[in-house]
Amino acid sequence: MLELRRLRLLHELSLRGTIAEVAGALGYSSSTVSQQLGQLEREAGTALLEPDGRRVRLTPAGVRLAGHAARMLELDEAARAELRDSGGEASRVRIAVMPTAAQSLVPPALDVLVTRGAPVRLEYREMPPEEALFELAARTFDLVVAEQYPGHTRELRAGVDRTALGADPIRLALPRDDPARRLADLADRAWILEPAGTAVRDWAVQQCRAAGFEPDVRYEATDLTAHIRLVASGHAVAMLPDLVWADEAASVRLVDLPGPPEREIFAATRSASRRSPAIAAVRAALADALRLRRPR
Structure with missing residues (x-):
């Protein structure tokens, strides 16, 4: 009989x-992984x-068995979720969220879960969407909050x-x-x-090119707090999502872009856990937290 824990390693x-x-x-x-x-x-x-x-690499037989694994x-995840969710105890839901969601969505979502009496133990880790979506497929998390920009759809993954x-x-x-009033005023x-x-x-960059100029990118940072501080101090301009606030x-002074554009915030889950009431409760709480945000 093939042992499931070893199949997970494969x-x-x-x-x-x-x-x-x-x-x-x-x-x-x-050494333990190699032995198993x-x-x-x-x-x-x-x-x-x-x-x-x-x-090492997988042989053709290893590739086939990894697919079966x-x-x-x-199936194991679906069975465990069904048993766990029907047991009457709080179900643990592990989520990975991008930084702006960690700041702006997780706290109000936790409030929603408490108000609704949802039997959920929510655990989260802040992580870039690219890494988090990979870890979702690897079963490190149960749900990922990520984003995609107009015309830039993220890779679709099976399952x-x-x-x-x-x-x-x-x-x-x-x-x-x-004094700028529109994107085209920011070429210099x-x-x-x-x-x-x-x-x-x-x-x-594509937005700037559509406005007729190549942006003079002098500063790079993943932390949007750094963007805000550099703009507020008068040293740069930026494009920021409303969730950052x-x-x-x-x-800083906010000016609408042509469109105006919006990024889509989405929740990704594995297909095997689509029927989990605990994950559905967390997903609904996150959606409500985003919907109830005060507009800018």
Whole structure:
């Protein structure tokens, strides 16, 4: 009989690529992962791994078994969720959220869950969407709050469902004494944007090009607090989503972009847990938290 815990190691290896990555993600030593995969090979009666330089890779049989492992893990998750949700105890829901959601959506969502008496133990970790969506597929989290920008749809993954939570407007952020009234007025300003290669950076640059100029990106930061402070101090301009302000007053002057554009905030869950009442309760609370936000 194939042991499910060992099958998960094979599935993780198919996702992460190295034994060291699998060990780090699951809290094992590399030698333990190697030993367990060796035992799985003996149970399967065929080679599942083969040398690839200083690493290993899946054999064709290993690839096929990893595919079966993914489906078996989905069935195991669905069964466990059904039993857990019918047991009358608080169900743990692990979520990963992007920074703006951690600041602006999680606290009011927790308030909603308490008000509704939802039997949920919510645990969250702040994480960039690209990394969080990968970890969702690897079963590190039960739900991910992520975003996508107009014309920049995120990669669709098999076995992952998405539910739109709402829209978040994006506006120009200018120093309070900056006289600019539209995007085209900012061709000679210094810009702060997120790092090159991110979806939001690509989107922001395209907005500037559509307005007739290439942005002078002098500063890069993933932390939007740094964007706000640099703009407020008069050293740069930026494009910021409304969620960044939480319930605080904006410390900069906000100007509408042409459109005006909005980013879509969505919740991603694994298809195997689509019927979980606990996950559905968290998803609904997040949607309500976004819907009830005070408009800018």
